[in-house]
Amino acid sequence: MSALILSGKDVSAVVRAEVAERVASLRERGRSVGLATVLVGDDPASKVYIRNKHRAAETAGMLSFDRHLRATASQEDVEAVVTELNADERVDGIIVQLPLPDGLNGEAAVEMVDPGKDADGLHPFNLGQLVLSRPGPVPATPGGIMRILAHYEIETSGRTAVIVGRSFLVGRPLALLLGQKGIDATVIQAHSRTPDLAGVCLKADILVAAVGRPMMFDERFVKPGATVIDVGISRTDDGLVGDVDFDAVVDVAGAITPVPGGVGPMTIATLLANTVALAEANDN
Numbered sequence: 001m002s003a004l005i006l007s008g009k010d011v012s013a014v015v016r017a018e019v020a021e022r023v024a025s026l027r028e029r030g031r032s033v034g035l036a037t038v039l040v041g042d043d044p045a046s047k048v049y050i051r052n053k054h055r056a057a058e059t060a061g062m063l064s065f066d067r068h069l070r071a072t073a074s075q076e077d078v079e080a081v082v083t084e085l086n087a088d089e090r091v092d093g094i095i096v097q098l099p100l101p102d103g104l105n106g107e108a109a110v111e112m113v114d115p116g117k118d119a120d121g122l123h124p125f126n127l128g129q130l131v132l133s134r135p136g137p138v139p140a141t142p143g144g145i146m147r148i149l150a151h152y153e154i155e156t157s158g159r160t161a162v163i164v165g166r167s168f169l170v171g172r173p174l175a176l177l178l179g180q181k182g183i184d185a186t187v188i189q190a191h192s193r194t195p196d197l198a199g200v201c202l203k204a205d206i207l208v209a210a211v212g213r214p215m216m217f218d219e220r221f222v223k224p225g226a227t228v229i230d231v232g233i234s235r236t237d238d239g240l241v242g243d244v245d246f247d248a249v250v251d252v253a254g255a256i257t258p259v260p261g262g263v264g265p266m267t268i269a270t271l272l273a274n275t276v277a278l279a280e281a282n283d284n
């Protein structure tokens with residue numbers, strides 16, 4: 001039987017509608033919500049992501065502020081813009097678009113963001129809050145994956161989740177979220193040094209592929225009935241391709257996210273949800 005398609009496109013529409021309602025109710029009380037982005041250089045993919053974020057923010061009724069620096073900008077230039085946005089009362093959420101061009105330190109730039117305006121949930125303070133299971137903005141892609149699982153009522157408690165990838169952007173925060181109390185998955189974090197990766201993945205009730213290698217995961221990696229979350233996005237001559245060989249897996253898995261239209265749209269929706277939550281927290 002063919003797997004249930006977990007549509008991030010549909011779920012993100014639900015999240016974005018919720019965000020728009022929350023923004024409207026703040027606006028009724030005379031409080032605007034603002035999202036600012038910092039882009040350095042002219043990487044085409046980053047420019048597309050930034051454009052999409054602004055469009056989504058404006059559609060949700062937010063103000064959006066676009067700060068674009070040349071590729072020749074210094075670390076000080078980038079950090080000065082972040083400092084300025086930290087002080088701007090119209091700005092509730094700030095995104096530093098990563099990666100920064102060679103020679104610049106993206107992590108240091110993210111650390112300059114006021115943790116109370118950290119729309120990406122990537123500031124070390126907020127990552128620490130996540131480790132401590134305290135509330136705060138969660139990294140957008142893992143947060144979006146959790147929302148897909150909740151929306152489709154995918155059981156996590158007592159299930160084994162295998163996450164392939166351990167980046168601070170995706171794999172590691174997702175492991176914390178899936179393992180937290182109340183979600184209660186048993187989490188295995190795999191990476192490039194994991195022996196017998198296929199054997200490990202076959203243990204998964206929930207398999208998350210967050211590697212960045214097109215079509216790496218085929219039916220040999222998937223236990224029948226498993227939920228497969230494909231985070232990977234690679235640009236190929238055939239367009240955007242995930243880490244999962246969708247056609248090979250769709251008849252084995254119980255549920256699967258497509259690429260495109262799976263995890264990708266959830267990332268932007270979660271950024272917006274983080275931003276409105278930060279605005280609500282600062283509304284007094």
Ligand code: NAP
Nearest residue numbers: 141165166167170191192210211212231232233263264267
């Ligand atoms: P990353 O920082 O490059 O991390 C990749 C991870 O994959 C690393 O932990 C690496 O292991 C592991 N890995 C690499 N080759 C492997 C192999 N052969 N077997 C097992 N593990 C392997 O990437 P990322 O930022 O997490 O992103 C991963 C993918 O998700 C990319 O395609 C990216 O474009 C995509 N992404 C999508 C969204 C979205 O919105 N859909 C958001 C963010 C990222 P080591 O740690 O051992 O090196």
